[in-house]
Amino acid sequence: MIQEDLIHKISSALKALGIDGVEPMIEFPGDLTHGDFATNVALAGAKVAGTTPRELAEKLVAELGEIEGVEKVNIAGPGFINFILSREYFSKKIQGVGETWGRGEKLKGKNILVEYAQPNLFKPFHIGHLLNTAVGESLSRVSQFSGATVRNISYPSDISLGVAKAIWSILKNKKEDDLTIDAMGEAYVDGTKQYEESEEAKKEINAIHTALHTAEDGDAWRVYQKGRALNVEYFNHITARLGSSFDHMFFESESGVIGKEIVMRHTPEVFQESEGAIIFKGEDYGLHTRVFLTSQGLPVYEAKDIGLLSLKFEKYNPDLSIVVTDVEQKQYFEVVKKAASLINKTWGDNSLYWQHGRLRFAGGKVSSRYGNVPLAEDLLEKVISIVSEKAKEEDPAVSEKVALASLKYAFLRGGSGKNIVFDFEKSVAVEGDSGPYLQYSYVRARGVLDKVKNANDGSFNVPKEVSNVERLLTRFPSVVARSADEYEPHYITTYLTELASAFNSWYAQEKVIGSKYEAYYLQVVRAFAHTMKNGLWLLGIEAPEKM
RNA sequence: GCUCCCGUAGUUCAACGGAUAGAACGCGGGAUUGCGGAUCCCGUAAUCGAGGUUCGAUUCCUCGCGGGAGCACCA
Numbered sequence: 004m005i006q007e008d009l010i011h012k013i014s015s016a017l018k019a020l021g022i023d024g025v026e027p028m029i030e031f032p033g034d035l036t037h038g039d040f041a042t043n044v045a046l047a048g049a050k051v052a053g054t055t056p057r058e059l060a061e062k063l064v065a066e067l068g069e070i071e072g073v074e075k076v077n078i079a080g081p082g083f084i085n086f087i088l089s090r091e092y093f094s095k096k097i098q099g100v101g102e103t104w105g106r107g108e109k110l111k112g113k114n115i116l117v118e119y120a121q122p123n124l125f126k127p128f129h130i131g132h133l134l135n136t137a138v139g140e141s142l143s144r145v146s147q148f149s150g151a152t153v154r155n156i157s158y159p160s161d162i163s164l165g166v167a168k169a170i171w172s173i174l175k176n177k178k179e180d181d182l183t184i185d186a187m188g189e190a191y192v193d194g195t196k197q198y199e200e201s202e203e204a205k206k207e208i209n210a211i212h213t214a215l216h217t218a219e220d221g222d223a224w225r226v227y228q229k230g231r232a233l234n235v236e237y238f239n240h241i242t243a244r245l246g247s248s249f250d251h252m253f254f255e256s257e258s259g260v261i262g263k264e265i266v267m268r269h270t271p272e273v274f275q276e277s278e279g280a281i282i283f284k285g286e287d288y289g290l291h292t293r294v295f296l297t298s299q300g301l302p303v304y305e306a307k308d309i310g311l312l313s314l315k316f317e318k319y320n321p322d323l324s325i326v327v328t329d330v331e332q333k334q335y336f337e338v339v340k341k342a343a344s345l346i347n348k349t350w351g352d353n354s355l356y357w358q359h360g361r362l363r364f365a366g367g368k369v370s371s372r373y374g375n376v377p378l379a380e381d382l383l384e385k386v387i388s389i390v391s392e393k394a395k396e397e398d399p400a401v402s403e404k405v406a407l408a409s410l411k412y413a414f415l416r417g418g419s420g421k422n423i424v425f426d427f428e429k430s431v432a433v434e435g436d437s438g439p440y441l442q443y444s445y446v447r448a449r450g451v452l453d454k455v456k457n458a459n460d461g462s463f464n465v466p467k468e469v470s471n472v473e474r475l476l477t478r479f480p481s482v483v484a485r486s487a488d489e490y491e492p493h494y495i496t497t498y499l500t501e502l503a504s505a506f507n508s509w510y511a512q513e514k515v516i517g518s519k520y521e522a523y524y525l526q527v528v529r530a531f532a533h534t535m536k537n538g539l540w541l542l543g544i545e546a547p548e549k550m
Numbered sequence: 551g552c553u554c555c556c557g558u559a560g561u562u563c564a565a566c567g568g569a570u571a572g573a574a575c576g577c578g579g580g581a582u583u584g585c586g587g588a589u590c591c592c593g594u595a596a597u598c599g600a601g602g603u604u605c606g607a608u609u610c611c612u613c614g615c616g617g618g619a620g621c622a623c624c625a
Contacts, residue, residue, distance in 0.1 A: 033565065033572070043568060046605065056605070080569040081606075123625075163625060255625090280623050291553075294622040304625055334554060334620050360555095361619080394588055405588090417563055420555070422618070424562065433588055436563075436574035443588050451585055485566075497564060500573075511582080511590040518584095550588075 005072050006040070006481075009086060013042055016066035020059075022048045029086075031478060035471050038077070038085030045082040056082025093473045094465050094523070100530035105479045105537045109487065110151035116319055117143040117153060119327040120242055120249070123160045124234040125169040127188045128241050129376045130362060131329065133383075134423070137414040138359045139327040140247045140543040141492040146325075148541060149487040154250040154319060158311060159238065161231055162256040167212035168194030170226050171204065179226050184237045187230055188378075216259075216301070241379060245407065246543050253314050255307055262310025263302040265346065266295045273345045283342045290338045308339045312350045323353055325490070330358040330420055357490055359414075360422040386410055389431050390439075394550075401550050406431075408438030408544045415492045415542055436500055438544055441535060444503040445546045448532040451515050455525060463523045470513075471505040473527060479534050483541065492542060499538045506531050 006029060013027040025048040032041045045060035052059050060078040067076065074089035119139020122128055139155070147153040160166075172190035173179055197204035211223045218224065235252070242248065266274055266281055274281050279298030283305070285291045295306040302310070315324055328336065336356035344351020386406040387399075396402045409431050416436070417423060433439040478498070486494040515524045536546040 028566095030566070030568090032569080034569075037569070041569090043606095046568070050605065083569065160625065165625075277622080282622065285621095289553080291621050297623040299623080301623085303623065305622095307625090330555070331619055337554090358555095363618090396588095413562090421563095422556080426562075432562095432575075434575080435588095437588090439588060440574090443586085447586055447589080454585065489566085493564085494566095497573085500564095504573080507589060508591085510585085514584050516585050550586095 005088070005092070008072075009040055009042075009070065012067055012070055013044055013063070016063050017044060017048065019066050020052065020062055022052050022059075024051060031481070032083075032085065035474055037079065037083070039088045039474060039477075040086040042084050042086075043082075045078075045084060049082065060084050088469075090465065090467065090469055093469050093477065094463070096477045097473055097526050097530045100476070100533050102533060102537075104530075104533050105483045105541075106148055106150070107480060107484050107487070108150040109484060110146055110149040113146075113151040113322045114319065115146050115151045115153045116156055116315060116321040116324045117146070117327065118156050118158055118315075118325065119143075120157050120238075120247060121159065121328070122157070122234070122238050123163070123165060124231055124238075125166045125187055126191050127184075128238065128379045130379060130382050130425075131376070133245070133379045133410065134359060134362055134414050135327055135329070136242060136245050136247055137411045137543060138419070138492070140245070141411075141415055141495075141541060142325060142327065142357070142490055144541050144543065145483065145487045145490075145492060145495070148483060148537075154321075155247065156251045156253060156315070157238075157242075157249045158253050158258075159235070159255065161234075161254045162215055162259070164208070164212050165191065165195070166227070167208045167215060167223075168198050170194075170215075170223050170230065171208045171211055172197065173226055173230070174222055179229070182226075182229060182233060184233065187234070244383075246545070251318070253311055258307040258310035258314060259302040260310065261313050262306035262308070263296060263300070265309050265313060266302070266306045269346050273342060283338060285338045285341065288341050290341060291334060293335070293338050295342070304335075305339055305342075308336075309343060309346065312343050312347075312354070316347075316350060316353075321353060323355060325355045325357055327357050327359065330360055330422070332356075333358050355490070357419070359419050360417070363422050363424050364426075383407070383410070385427075386431050389427075390433060393433050394439075396550065398549075401547055404545045404547045405433065405439050405442060405550060408442050408539075409433060410438075411542055411544050412438030412441070412496065415496050418493050419491060438542075439550075441499050441503050441539060442544070442547055442550060444506055445532060445535040445539070446548070446550050447510065448506070448528050448535070449548060451528050452525065452532060455516060455521075463526075464520050465523045466520050470509050470527070472502070472509045472531060475502045475505050476527075476530050476534055479538070486541075495538055495541050499535065499542075502531070502534065502538075 009029050010027050017025055017027060025044050027044055029040045029042045032038055045063055046056045049056040049059050057078060060082045064076050064084060072088055072092040073086050075087040077085050079085055117139055120132060120136040122132060143153050143155050169187055169191040172194035178186050198208050214223050215227055270281055274283050274295055280294045281296035282292055282294050285293060293305050294303060296302055340351055340354055340356060386409060387402045390396060390406045391402040482494055482498045486492060515528060518524055539546045
């Protein structure tokens with residue numbers, strides 16, 4: 004790798020000049036006219052060397068001498084040393100791009116678990132789940148692409164007061180024989196309303212809740228079993244539609260029992276009693292203090308998460324367990340993680356609780372069948388209709404791919420942790436900075452490649468100048484690596500948009516078919532297509548052949 | 551009250567402590583017999599405030615202002 008080579012050379016040059024304490028590093032200049040790689044060591048080392056940055060830069064350049072693959076080295080600005088790579092370097096790289104382009108081995112041998120798409124069974128799958136699924140899916144794919152063995156898991160909430168509310172309403176309205184997802188959604192809304200309004204309903208619902216916890220046989224249990232199966236099926240259906248699939252599901256009903264047992268076993272060393280409940284004193288660690296077992300002895304979310312860790316590590320023993328959640332749960336999971344690490348150090352060390360931002364709505368409203376949170380499928384249908392209208396797309400399969408691209412791109416465009424403002428008129432973009440823009444660039448590239456059937460004979464005419472597309476293309480593996488390192492899919496999003504823009508500009512300027520560089524240009528287009536396809540895959544976006 | 555996160559063009563997002571703060575949408579202009587106009591090109595416009603650290607700060611630290619979130623028996 005030329006990066007390592009450069010760092011090594013810079014390091015030797017610094018040593019030769021007797022400069023200590025300066026980290027030899029290189030970076031991609033944001034501006035391509037500044038070269039392919041740049042180093043700031045002359046700026047950082049000038050003080051130690053007792054000279055000006057530019058003078059030091061000159062000495063360093065003299066010391067570096069010839070470097071394989073580097074055509075030119077120049078000093079610019081306050082004292083940056085810029086490296087411009089040779090024509091041959093790029094031509095060779097471009098020709099080497101294949102289907103596995105961008106894959107890395109950094110995580111080779113690592114066993115990673117990604118937990119996401121957490122549904123609440125009996126409650127509808129809404130837009131927040133859509134966001135969570137998009138982020139989780141991308142993190143999963145990026146890790147896999149970097150060489151890890153990845154398993155996707157989901158942790159549905161299958162037993163709660165909310166579930167009891169839905170069941171109560173189903174029983175009350177005798178809906179159990181023709182139970183559907185829609186009926187359950189309505190039942191949930193109805194049950195929630197009655198729980199607030201009627202004392203009697205509240206009593207009955209609480210009784211159902213207890214019966215569920217004790218797995219007591221009866222009408223409620225029967226409806227519960229039936230509804231749960233239906234919900235799991237629905238979950239699999241919708242996540243498959245989004246392009247995700249799961250290796251395993253751990254249920255809250257399982258984790259609760261185990262969690263309670265673990266918490267009790269670690270009281271009073273880790274947990275302690277307070278006002279009848281079992282708590283973890285997070286404040287001793289600068290965190291929140293939270294209840295793990297209620298005074299009735301029931302496990303709450305906290306204890307269930309401890310139980311889940313036990314289940315996960317027993318089944319998979321992962322090197323890393325990533326849990327993707329909403330940013331609002333950040334401080335909550337800090338407490339869980341701290342408590343977990345006191346019970347079992349590995350649970351803490353090998354766990355990463357990763358948060359994405361929260362969706363905020365702006366502009367136009369979307370009708371939601373239940374409550375005021377848009378449902379995933381309603382939203383998707385709406386986006387599909389916007390897409391097919393805007394682009395006059397007639398093939399529904401294509402519209403679906405484009406709509407999903409638009410949504411996922413909007414979700415993965417920004418850095419994690421920040422809230423995402425979702426505006427119907429703007430977020431459902433098919434132009435410019437958008438998922439469909441990337442897909443469209445890919446489709447155009449495929450179009451050219453399909454037009455030329457005969458394989459090249461290997462004799463290339465290569466232009467003297469290196470285009471920006473070529474320069475950007477060679478950066479792809481580094482971008483993927485960084486994305487995996489920092490768990491940030493948005494580096495890929497940003498990069499692909501930059502790349503597509505460079506490609507489109509190049510494509511508008513250069514004639515490919517019939518040019519004297521045709522054979523080589525086709526290689527560039529081919530390399531672009533591979534990169535785009537792999538990059539989109541990492542974002543969970545399909546690259547259509549037509550649109 | 552305590553804790554955490556955020557503050558960049560009119561709007562939505564970028565910028566691993568570096569060079570002239572990048573895009574997109576919007577707005578105003580323009581392009582193509584050359585392969586897909588969901589494209590391309592030109593213009594317009596921004597770092598919340600005050601200190602500090604640093605050769606260098608949108609980025610790190612402190613304070614202030616503004617916004618969001620979390621803080622015991624819900625999930």
